Amino acid sequence: xxxxxxxxxxxxxxxxxxxxxxxxxxxxxxxxxxxxxxxxxxxxxxxxxxxxxxxxxxxxxxxxxxxxxxxxxxxxxxxxxxxxxxxxxxxxxxxxxxxxxxxxxxxxxxxxxx
Amino acid sequence: xxxxxxxxxxxxxxxxxxxxxxxxxxxxxxxxxxxxxxxxxxxxxxxxxxxxxxxxxxxxxxxxxxxxxxxxxxxxxxxxxxxxxxxxxxxxxxxxxxxxxxxxxxxxxxxxx
Numbered sequence: 001x002x003x004x005x006x007x008x009x010x011x012x013x014x015x016x017x018x019x020x021x022x023x024x025x026x027x028x029x030x031x032x033x034x035x036x037x038x039x040x041x042x043x044x045x046x047x048x049x050x051x052x053x054x055x056x057x058x059x060x061x062x063x064x065x066x067x068x069x070x071x072x073x074x075x076x077x078x079x080x081x082x083x084x085x086x087x088x089x090x091x092x093x094x095x096x097x098x099x100x101x102x103x104x105x106x107x108x109x110x111x112x113x114x
Numbered sequence: 115x116x117x118x119x120x121x122x123x124x125x126x127x128x129x130x131x132x133x134x135x136x137x138x139x140x141x142x143x144x145x146x147x148x149x150x151x152x153x154x155x156x157x158x159x160x161x162x163x164x165x166x167x168x169x170x171x172x173x174x175x176x177x178x179x180x181x182x183x184x185x186x187x188x189x190x191x192x193x194x195x196x197x198x199x200x201x202x203x204x205x206x207x208x209x210x211x212x213x214x215x216x217x218x219x220x221x222x223x224x225x226x227x
Contacts, residue, residue, distance in 0.1 A: 004156075040219065044217075102159040102162065103147075103215060105156035106156060108154075108155075
């Protein structure tokens with residue numbers, strides 16, 4: 001079974017803090033994704049990566065950056081957390097970019113910025 | 115632009131059949147996915163359609179019409195545990211690298227006894 005893990009289930013930070021969210025997958029997947037999920041807005045893609053050290057902006061990259069130094073690990077960084085970044089953050093990975101290869105999701109990190 | 119529409123909420127009775135619709139407008143198309151997400155949990159994969167027609171998997175079936183930009187998820191013999199949010203997602207071939215998906219807002223299904 002594919003396993004995608006995220007470093008924290010719940011996180012509380014203060015405005016202006018630098019926040020790191022870590023995601024690790026154990027199935028040698030090429031692609032990794034970071035989403036945020038908010039009521040009424042669904043899943044929105046922040047950044048994704050299709051190879052080590054490669055990153056692409058998603059639909060809402062502002063205020064975020066990412067790092068992929070190793071294939072299995074994809075980190076989301078909030079440079080200076082703000083209250084509007086309070087959300088559920090979901091990491092996902094997929095084997096390839098086509099066919100039936102679906103995305104597998106981690107359990108999510110609920111981030112609250114005070 | 116890219117747009118995926120699905121109803122916000124639906125209610126159905128245990129043992130009944132429910133159909134959740136999804137319409138999409140995307141610049142390209144390379145597959146449509148349905149996911150199930152229970153409250154507080156991660157989405158999990160349910161089905162995949164890339165060709166027109168019906169795909170059946172136990173109590174769940176998914177249909178696709180590419181010419182109409184339309185899909186539905188059919189849930190039969192509803193059980194209380196089927197209460198969840200159902201997400202429709204399209205892989206837009208224009209963004210093929212990385213296999214990016216575009217998600218709808220999700221349909222919250224409540225199954226009543």
